[in-house]
Structure formats: C-alpha cells, structure tokens
Amino acid sequence: MDFKPKRPQKELKYEELRIYTDEELHNYTEEELKDFKIKHDIPDLEELEKGPWPSFVADAKREALHRKKLPKERMMIDQDVVDDLLGQLQLSFDDGETHWKHGGIVGVFGYGGGVIGRYSDVPEKYPSVAHFHTIRVNQPASKFYKTDFLRALCDLWEFRGSGMFNMHGSTGDIILLGTTTEQVEPLFYDLTHELDQDLGGSGSNLRTPSCCIGKARCEFACIDTQDLCYELTTHYQDELHRPAFPYKFKIKIDGCPNGCVASIARSDMSLIGTWRDDIRIDQEAVQAYIGGEIQPNGGAHSGRDWGKFDIQKEVIDLCPTGCMAMEDGKLVINNQECNRCMHCINVMPRALRPGTDTGVSILFGAKAPILEGAQLAVLTVPFMKAEAPYDNIKELLEKVWDWWIEEGKNRERLGELIQRKGLPRFLEVIGVPAAPQMVKMPRTNPYIFWKEEDVPGGWKRDIKDYRLRHKR
Amino acid sequence: MMEEIKKAILEFAETSKKSKFYFKDLEKAVQAKIPEAKMRDIKKAATELVNEEKLIYFSTGSTTMYGLKGRGITEDQ
Known part of the structure; x- marks a missing residue:
C-alpha cells in the first residue's frame, strides 16, 4: 500500500542543513585516538573496554576527542561535556551511588513530555554536565530514515547538545543524551522547523507507538x-x-x-x-523441503551440517498442539488447534504461509x-x-x-x-x-x-x- | 463551563498541600466543585492553562505532574 502522508512531507537535503564541513567532521586519526586521554582518570570505566564486545566507553572517548576538535564557535554547549560525563560516572563507581538528579520542569512550551530533566548533584566537579537533559525524538514507523535526516540530526546534536545518542531507547525513540536548559527550546525549534520532526512521548503520556x-x-x-x-x-x-x-x-x-x-x-x-482462516500449504514446496531442494529456515542455520532435513522430527513433532501430520505423502494441518507458534512457517516459509483473512x-x-x-x-x-x-x-x-x-x-x-x-x-x-x-x-x-x-x-x-x- | 473548570483548577493549584500534583488529584478537586465536569474537559482546561503560562508540567521522566507557575520549584532545579 502506498504511503499517504497526513500532511505535506518536507524533503530534507543534508547539504542544505549541515552545520559542519566534511573536513571538520573527519577530524582525528586512529593514531591520535590511541594517545588520547580524557581530562579525568577513569580506571574502572577503562576496564569496561577490555572485553570482547564494543564498549560505550570507547565510543564516548571517540566523541570526546571529536568534540575537542570541532570548531568552538559552532558549539552551543561545553566541548568537554563527554569528559565530564565519564568523570561523573567514574565517581558513581567509586561511591556506589548515582550522582544524577532526575526530573524537573524543564520541557518545551505546551508539551508535557519529550524532554526529561537531568542534573548533576556534583556540578562544581563536573560543570559541563550540571544540566544534562535527555530529549526523545519520535521515530518513524519501523525506523526507516534517510541518511540526509540522520546526518542533519547528528550535526544539530553536536551543535546544540552532547553529540551522544541512544539508537534507540526501549520505547523506540532516538534518545538525544544531554544538553542544557537554554538549548532545549532552540533545539525543538530546529527539529520541528528545519527537520520536520516531532518529539516522542515521555511521562504520563501515550509513549511513541x-x-x-x-x-x-x-x-x-x-x-x-x-x-x-x-x-x-x-x-x-x-x-x-x-x-x-x-x-x-x-x-x-x-x-x-x-x-x-x-x-x-x-x-x-x-x-x-x-x-x-487456514495456513496456506504448497504441497510441492513441502516435497522440495523433504527432498532437500529448498533449505529449511531460509538457510539461516546453514553454517553447520545438521544432516538431512527431517520434517517429522523438525516440524511435525515440534508442533506445540500436535495439529500437524503427514497423510498419504501430504502435509495436513488441523487449523482449529493451531496456536500461531509460527515454528512450521519459519522452518518452511516457501511451503507454508499465514492465511489470507488477516x-x-x-x-x-x-x-x-x-x-x-x-x-x-x-x-x-x-x-x-x-x-x-x-x-x-x-x-x-x-x-x-x-x-x-x-x-x-x-x-x-x-x-x-x-x-x-x-x-x-x-x-x-x-x-x-x-x-x-x-x-x-x-x-x-x-x-x-x-x-x-x-x-x-x-x-x-x-x-x-x-x-x-x-x-x- | 470551561472558565469555571479553569477557575477550580487554579484554586486547587494555589491551595493544594503539595505544590506539584497528579492529574488525578486535579480531576478529583475539580469534580468536588463541579460534579458534571468530565475528564476530557478538565484536561482541555489544564492544557489551556499551560498554554496561558499559568500551569506548568513537572516531569520525572516516567510520570508527569502539574503545578502552578511560580509555586514550589520554579526554576529548572
């Protein structure tokens, strides 16, 4: 079905919206990153970088270095905000308790959600995160984005915020992590007027579907x-x-x-x-699965030899309601008993499909x-x-x-x-x-x-x- | 009717024990004075008062409360 927007859609072009040049954005080398130290000692956080998995600490350090080299006149909050964020987190590790204060009256005019107030309770030590408010950006259905939009959003967030994101929060929104009270309204203006983008839900609201x-x-x-x-x-x-x-x-x-x-x-x-109605069955395709001509699970488990596909063992015996059987070489399903576990359809997607009365x-x-x-x-x-x-x-x-x-x-x-x-x-x-x-x-x-x-x-x-x- | 509800909201917001209150408390207070006031009307009136900058939202992130502008926590701290 074609998408019919409820209001005119604005076509975004990154080249018209960008705040930084390519040179300004690609502003450090891997060599520089190796030697880079943030301004606080963060021994416990650095431990988190040592495991086999990507670490948010490594990402944050990249962003700290990146921000140090962005043009200062085009940054509306402190350049070392990421340094102070990591510093405060290390302090929380030392103390075994959080140093964030949560909530407040910060928000954009007329909206009861979308902005979540966050303040440091040790602002004298970490002044750049004294205000560190979170903003929710309403994701489009299924999270389809044009790169023009994402790049423009990244530029805007370096300009008016910390440059750090959650992609995405559990509600689904893009979460912009950390800015000052003064930047909230201007950011909302730019989001809505330039990027044609609304905030998501927070608080006692309907959350972004x-x-x-x-x-x-x-x-x-x-x-x-x-x-x-x-x-x-x-x-x-x-x-x-x-x-x-x-x-x-x-x-x-x-x-x-x-x-x-x-x-x-x-x-x-x-x-x-x-x-x-009934699961649609293509008996020829069922035979093709049995004969090995079609790989089960769309080939998802083909990294290892599991032996010949056995429809009895791998599908019929695993049906939770026991509503499937082979009769005279044909697969039959007692659809009344089906409880929609999806297993048979997942294993043999070319032979079995959901019904049409949906x-x-x-x-x-x-x-x-x-x-x-x-x-x-x-x-x-x-x-x-x-x-x-x-x-x-x-x-x-x-x-x-x-x-x-x-x-x-x-x-x-x-x-x-x-x-x-x-x-x-x-x-x-x-x-x-x-x-x-x-x-x-x-x-x-x-x-x-x-x-x-x-x-x-x-x-x-x-x-x-x-x-x-x-x-x- | 809308003006009456708005007046009742402001009276409650000025005199409530706590300076920040849940919507439900607001609703009960209005309905004590105007029993026929419906939830949706009270919400509309509260929204108008927010737009008139007489009420404010106070959000913890998970829950939202209302307050009278200038009463209790007024700055962003």
Whole structure:
C-alpha cells in the first residue's frame, strides 16, 4: 500500500542543513585516538573496554576527542561535556551511588513530555554536565530514515547538545543524551522547523507507538504495521504530548506472532498480526523441503551440517498442539488447534504461509519494570480486523483508557489495574466475553466467579443458613 | 463551563498541600466543585492553562505532574 502522508512531507537535503564541513567532521586519526586521554582518570570505566564486545566507553572517548576538535564557535554547549560525563560516572563507581538528579520542569512550551530533566548533584566537579537533559525524538514507523535526516540530526546534536545518542531507547525513540536548559527550546525549534520532526512521548503520556518492519520487508506480516502505527501516532497526538494518564501507556504492533518488537512483553496494548482462516500449504514446496531442494529456515542455520532435513522430527513433532501430520505423502494441518507458534512457517516459509483473512490479536497489560520483573500481556481480543482507519481498534482503546483513567491509581500501569480489579471486571468494561484461552491453566484451574444473572434460573443463597453449618 | 473548570483548577493549584500534583488529584478537586465536569474537559482546561503560562508540567521522566507557575520549584532545579 502506498504511503499517504497526513500532511505535506518536507524533503530534507543534508547539504542544505549541515552545520559542519566534511573536513571538520573527519577530524582525528586512529593514531591520535590511541594517545588520547580524557581530562579525568577513569580506571574502572577503562576496564569496561577490555572485553570482547564494543564498549560505550570507547565510543564516548571517540566523541570526546571529536568534540575537542570541532570548531568552538559552532558549539552551543561545553566541548568537554563527554569528559565530564565519564568523570561523573567514574565517581558513581567509586561511591556506589548515582550522582544524577532526575526530573524537573524543564520541557518545551505546551508539551508535557519529550524532554526529561537531568542534573548533576556534583556540578562544581563536573560543570559541563550540571544540566544534562535527555530529549526523545519520535521515530518513524519501523525506523526507516534517510541518511540526509540522520546526518542533519547528528550535526544539530553536536551543535546544540552532547553529540551522544541512544539508537534507540526501549520505547523506540532516538534518545538525544544531554544538553542544557537554554538549548532545549532552540533545539525543538530546529527539529520541528528545519527537520520536520516531532518529539516522542515521555511521562504520563501515550509513549511513541512502535512497530516491526511489517510489510515493508517481511513476508510474514499479516497487517500493515507501519500504517497502523502512523495512524495511531497522528490520531492520538494530544495523548502523546499532553499528559492526563495515571502513568505511562505503550502501544506496540507486531506484524505476525513471531513478535519481533516483543509487544507481548513490553506494551500496555499489544497488537499482533494473525489470521483466522487456514495456513496456506504448497504441497510441492513441502516435497522440495523433504527432498532437500529448498533449505529449511531460509538457510539461516546453514553454517553447520545438521544432516538431512527431517520434517517429522523438525516440524511435525515440534508442533506445540500436535495439529500437524503427514497423510498419504501430504502435509495436513488441523487449523482449529493451531496456536500461531509460527515454528512450521519459519522452518518452511516457501511451503507454508499465514492465511489470507488477516487481522490482529489484541493483548493488554504487559510491562517490563527493572525492579519488580516483567509481566506478560493477557490475550483479550483473539481476533479483530485491522483496516484503515482502524475505528474498531480506536474504539476499544478508548474504552480501556477511560476505565484506566477513572479507576487507576497514580503511577499504576494498566496491567496492575487489571490484576487489582480482576480480569472479569476488565472484560465487562470493554464488553468482551470471557474465553477459556484467557485463563492461565483452564484445564487445572477453571475458577470463575459466576454472577446470578449469568446462570439460567439464578440461585438463592441464605448467608444465615450457611453460617449455621459453617463457623467463621 | 470551561472558565469555571479553569477557575477550580487554579484554586486547587494555589491551595493544594503539595505544590506539584497528579492529574488525578486535579480531576478529583475539580469534580468536588463541579460534579458534571468530565475528564476530557478538565484536561482541555489544564492544557489551556499551560498554554496561558499559568500551569506548568513537572516531569520525572516516567510520570508527569502539574503545578502552578511560580509555586514550589520554579526554576529548572
């Protein structure tokens, strides 16, 4: 499907936006880097450089050297900000506690999120990081960027900030790490007016919706994840920028049950592409896999000889619901039992494909906090069509929001509210009937609170009579 | 109605025990005075007050609170 922008798109040209010349940007040699020392002693951080993996300390040192050699008149915050950042981190290692102060009223006018205030509590020692605010840049769906945009953003961030990024944060945004209060508004102006780029969500807002690569590159995608992500981002701008939720709210969209953005584990509303008809089977291709003419898993494990492909052992016996079999030399699937594990489709993508009647499964309530441990989402709507303008999905989402805003305590995530009030109450609110699949272990713990009106004929219960036979 | 809600918000922001408060506290305070005020109207009124530079957002990164401009922490520290 062609991309239809909701507002005119600006074509960015790096040559028109650049702040530094190529010579200014390529300003140090590897030899110079070897001899380079930052202005603080950082023995513990240097330990981190010694392992086999790339180290953020090595990257930060490169940036420290790079900034020292950039033209000073085109740098709006201190050139040695990276030196002080590493210095303060070493101090935190020495003291075993952080030296960052978190939060504040810093932000851009009219936005309740997108900027996170950060201050050093030892500013006299590390003056360049006295203010070190973080800024979230709203990523496009599936994180497709033109190099013109990325290069212009890098130049802008050297100019108005520390030059350091997270590519990307867990919410999905590009995170610009560290600038002063004075630079926040000018940076926002340049981002929006020059780069045509908005900030992402933070605080008690809808966080920037995020999706997998979708139909852009992936044949498994059951839905147009990018279109849905873009639609939700633009439709819910007020929720993204002006906070009125009890806490954060994340929406993530996976195109198929492989779940490449792990929406099931880390979003309050998880939308996962699925199908409700049958898996498409190409029996000739099945035979080609069996005969060894097509490599299983698209050749992903071909670095080692695993022996001849064995469909019984590698696919049929591994089906979690046992719904596959070979009958008269043909592969058959009992689709009613399929629980969308995707294993058979991943192993034999040319023989098996998702069905054509596609939509989303919707799950609610996941969160991944560091201290308390993760909570997975609960499957709530097994299937819903997902076609533009997605009014059905929006209607459901708004019901959930209304309930959470009404009933949720301050700093209570949706998943915690569902646990506190119970899944039956949540289902009542959104008008979805309970199903066995929502129960964790339906065969061993089919425990349900029935209401009188749910049971034909109802019942009568005399508590006094009950207490005659059952002491408290 | 909108003006009444804005007035109730400002009254609460001036007299609340804490200088920074959650949206929910704001909502409860407004609804105590104007029971028919809906959440979305209160949010609209709060947004207008932010745009008029009477209210401010206070963000910890994970949570956002509201405050009266000039009350409590006013500088960026």
